[in-house]
Amino acid sequence: MISRPPDTSSDHPVPPDRLKKQKAASLALYIGLVLLAVWVVRDFIVVVAWAGVVAIALWPLLRKVESNRWFTGRTTLIAAALTLAIALLVVLPVGIGIAQALREAHDLNEWFRSARENGIALPDFIARLPFGAQQISAWWQANLAQPLGDSAAMKGLHNPTVMTLGRRFGARALHAVVVFTFMLVTLFVIFQTGPRLSGALIRGVRRGFGDDGAELLQRMAAAVRGTVSGLVVVGLGEGVLLAVAYFVTGLPHVALLGLITAVAAMLPFCAPITFGLAALWLLAQGSVAAAIGLVVVGSIVVFVAEHFVRPVLIGNSTRLPFLLVLFGILGGAETFGLIGIFVGPALMTVLMVFWTDLVR
Template sequence: MIPRPPAVPPGHPSRVPPGGDLPGRRKMQHFAAAALYTALVLLALWIVRDFIPAVAWACVIAISLWPAFRKLERQPVLNGRTTVIATLLTVVIAIVLVLPIGIGIAQAAAEAHDVTLWLRNVEQNGISMPDFITHLPFGSEQVMNWWNMNLGQPLKASPAMKGLHGNAVVTFGRHFGVRAAHALMLFGFTLVTLFVIFQAGPSLSGALLKGMRRAFGTDSAQLAERMAAAVRGTVSGLVVVGIGEGVLLGVAYAMTGVPHAALLGLITAVAAMLPFCAPVVFCGAGLWLFIEGGTAAAIGLVVFGFVLVFVAEHFVRPVLIGNSTRLPFLLVLFGILGGAETFGLLGIFIGPALMTVLMVLWTDFVR
């Protein structure tokens, strides 16, 4: 019988693995795994970088319509038919977004012939001086002389008109076509992503909340819900108020005799979704009325527009956004404007959500 070797104590050097300390090796493995996962995630984001805006827009729309999705899901007729609900909501969003653009394109196509005739007349005869210039309280003679020297004569030989027939128009058309194709592709992928998000339904939201709890703790789910509320409040405050301003100012355009009142009201609604942009549209309409001799109508339209914008921007919109996110008005304003400056149009909705995170972190810090 062969005798067994004596047992080696746990702390003896011969028990140490040849690769070194086992806890140290595990730490190195965790660090290497984290670095590998981070690199893979960054590589994946870099590959899909052109589609990130589409996914972000789809997430914003899905978060905004999530209460409507849940209400439809609870209906007996649609219970369990997630694909039908996803198709219905996606089609509605497509119609709501495409219809105004289609109306604008149709209106522009209808006016293209008149614009072409006007440009030809300007080339041959120049631009006639408006009547209101002769009634200016001061400086009318200087303005008339400048107008006659620069605009009153035939503009066929002017550099601006030559540019309209040169390579500048071709280059502009090419860039515009590329941008339009890119926007159309982005819109298509947004609709596809939106359909997938709605089709996944509650399982997707449950998985996201579970993953956030596992990765960042139990408070992260509450923070995510508040960020979603911030996005919904921002959409309500911007879109709903913008549509309301567009409808009311569209009625004012029609009453004061502004041409194409419906189209101009649609443009005003889109501009009103951006803070303090609606005055650009209705002030332009007021200037047109003033040039045409409707001084009283122009003053009334501008005054009504500024009163409407003041009420919407200082009372209605902060209430809709601030109540849903519990943010002060100043943070709401900074979030919208700063987000728009940093991320473009998408930042209007991202900014208040980030301000909500900042507010939650500050509240937890001062407790």
């Protein structure tokens, strides 16, 4: 029978210098492995970020549904229902837009063929412009009133650059579909874990950074939630109000235009682009009064939404001044892309907390 050698580790304790070196080596090993793991999943960081933003925004709704006695213990069902609702909110508008575009494709193709063969007639309203009518008419007659089949612009539509741009657009669209699919899967997993995930996250932050770190995390989550409410809710409101204005002024495809306006209004200062283009279309049809009325109504709606409603929704949730909210949204979008719209205000919250602690 072979006897095990006696454990002499307690008789020979590790020297302090070696222990420090071992801890430093372990820390370096952990940091290296974490960085390696982040590098491996680098293509999915945006997916997780989008899923996190949506989950933070809907977390109060999730907790409220879970507290209902009819849904107690049915976390998978709740997660599936919420994920399906998010998917439909994105897929249905896109599907409506594609269907509308396909319905208009025939008329657009006929107009395009007519323009190639006969040119584009000068709109009547140009002759009634208070200034610049003669110069615009001369340019139009020289460039657009003649058949466009032999023009340099039409020939450029068939060059390799345009074909390359088309392929790149298709690749980007496919990438967006893949990202959205993985985001839905990630969102379902987050919803399914429910309170366990949030509790573990808070405990981990509190253990690593104390109560101040946990409070900061909660305020950052509130900033993201407030930004989602301020951008999405206000954007939908602007879309509905401007859709009514589109209907009154006689614009076609009111529902589609309202949807496009709502999406544009979710981005700061982008709604004027949509109703401005709609007003130009009315002006081209000779409806000068309707175009002016649309611009006036749209400007009022956007001014009230951007300067009063949106700052209140975002600022009350984040306790941030309006200027920091604006800088966070615009700077975040410039730095991180579309996801930065929601990340920026959260980072401004960190800056505000640091400044508050500094001046105490």
